[in-house]
Amino acid sequence: MDERKDKYAALKLENQLCFPLYACSKEIIRRYRPYLDELDLTYTQYIAMMVFWEEKQCSVKALGKKLFLDSGTLTPVLKSLEQKGYVKRQRSAADERLLIVAITEKGENLKERAIAVPQKIAGCIQLEPQESVALYQLLHKVLGNMEE
Amino acid sequence: MDERKDKYAALKLENQLCFPLYACSKEIIRRYRPYLDELDLTYTQYIAMMVFWEEKQCSVKALGKKLFLDSGTLTPVLKSLEQKGYVKRQRSAADERLLIVAITEKGENLKERAIAVPQKIAGCIQLEPQESVALYQLLHKVLGNMEE
DNA sequence: TATAAATAAATTGTATGCAATTTAATTTTG
DNA sequence: CAAAATTAAATTGCATACAATTTATTTATA
Numbered sequence: 126m127d128e129r130k131d132k133y134a135a136l137k138l139e140n141q142l143c144f145p146l147y148a149c150s151k152e153i154i155r156r157y158r159p160y161l162d163e164l165d166l167t168y169t170q171y172i173a174m175m176v177f178w179e180e181k182q183c184s185v186k187a188l189g190k191k192l193f194l195d196s197g198t199l200t201p202v203l204k205s206l207e208q209k210g211y212v213k214r215q216r217s218a219a220d221e222r223l224l225i226v227a228i229t230e231k232g233e234n235l236k237e238r239a240i241a242v243p244q245k246i247a248g249c250i251q252l253e254p255q256e257s258v259a260l261y262q263l264l265h266k267v268l269g270n271m272e273e
Numbered sequence: 274m275d276e277r278k279d280k281y282a283a284l285k286l287e288n289q290l291c292f293p294l295y296a297c298s299k300e301i302i303r304r305y306r307p308y309l310d311e312l313d314l315t316y317t318q319y320i321a322m323m324v325f326w327e328e329k330q331c332s333v334k335a336l337g338k339k340l341f342l343d344s345g346t347l348t349p350v351l352k353s354l355e356q357k358g359y360v361k362r363q364r365s366a367a368d369e370r371l372l373i374v375a376i377t378e379k380g381e382n383l384k385e386r387a388i389a390v391p392q393k394i395a396g397c398i399q400l401e402p403q404e405s406v407a408l409y410q411l412l413h414k415v416l417g418n419m420e421e
Numbered sequence: 422t423a424t425a426a427a428t429a430a431a432t433t434g435t436a437t438g439c440a441a442t443t444t445a446a447t448t449t450t451g
Numbered sequence: 452c453a454a455a456a457t458t459a460a461a462t463t464g465c466a467t468a469c470a471a472t473t474t475a476t477t478t479a480t481a
Binding site (some may be wrong): 147151155158184185186195199216220221222224 | 458461462469
């Protein structure tokens with residue numbers, strides 16, 4: 126089979142870039158599940174907590190920008206995190222349109238237990254350090270290219 | 274801030290590999306939408322059609338293996354594709370447990386219109402050829418590592 | 422060969438994702 | 452300053468994802 130003559134080559138699953146991205150992302154997130162179950166967090170809740178572990182508080186808008194998610198996704202996620210007691214949600218006094226989400230003491234404490242997760246995931250991705258760096262840079266380059 | 278002394282560095286969003294994978298995947302799929310809308314396909318329906326454009330027919334099980342999806346996801350996707358007239362679904366005569374999904378004439382015809390999509394997506398990913406190859410290989414390496 | 426084990430889809434239940442719309446608050450403008 | 456435009460969340464509707472269970476069929480085995 127001469128690929129130069131296959132006008133449909135670009136439509137083959139094996140020639141896609143997005144598909145392995147999509148598959149890889151889903152498969153890794155599936156690997157997170159047993160570890161996140163122990164923390165009573167979903168992956169989406171986990172990446173939201175990562176922001177709060179770094180920043181203490183954040184508006185829904187700002188969180189959405191960091192996580193590439195909109196309020197349609199975040200509102201139920203943040204309500205769930207509030208229910209678990211990891212964050213508080215309250216409107217900004219300065220601008221009532223903004224909902225400020227702030228981490229609680231219980232949310233801070235969770236960080237200690239979450240600290241073991243990244244190691245375990247790295248163990249299942251199994252890339253050499255320089256490969257991880259290369260992948261990281263390529264992904265951020267694509268994200269940057271799409272921002273334009 | 275000396276990173277060597279930050280025991281929480283691994284929990285920072287900027288130090289994750291899975292997160293940019295997840296974000297990249299979602300953002301690219303979002304870029305597919307306007308092009309796939311013209312074909313009346315979602316991304317999941319599109320990657321399923323890619324398999325049928327190559328293979329003519331396939332069981333749900335085999336399709337799930339290729340796409341990293343289970344019957345819980347595929348059943349409604351395939352019913353939807355059948356409704357649009359792009360595939361037929363029928364039980365295998367040899368093994369009634371198997372549902373064989375086969376592409377229709379209308380599904381085959383769709384391929385001609387889909388042929389323009391990959392180019393348009395490549396345009397928004399904007400990687401140099403050697404970067405695309407590197408990303409492709411790293412993603413497949415990770416997928417391979419996780420199969421074990 | 423009758424029964425147990427295994428297999429394939431479908432179903433059920435929960436949690437995203439995201440476009441589009443709605444609601445409330447703030448900013449811009451005529 | 453009042454009306455229009457903008458902005459931020461929430462809501463709505465639809466389509467995934469996936470674990471767990473159920474149902475139907477086939478294979479393995481006592």
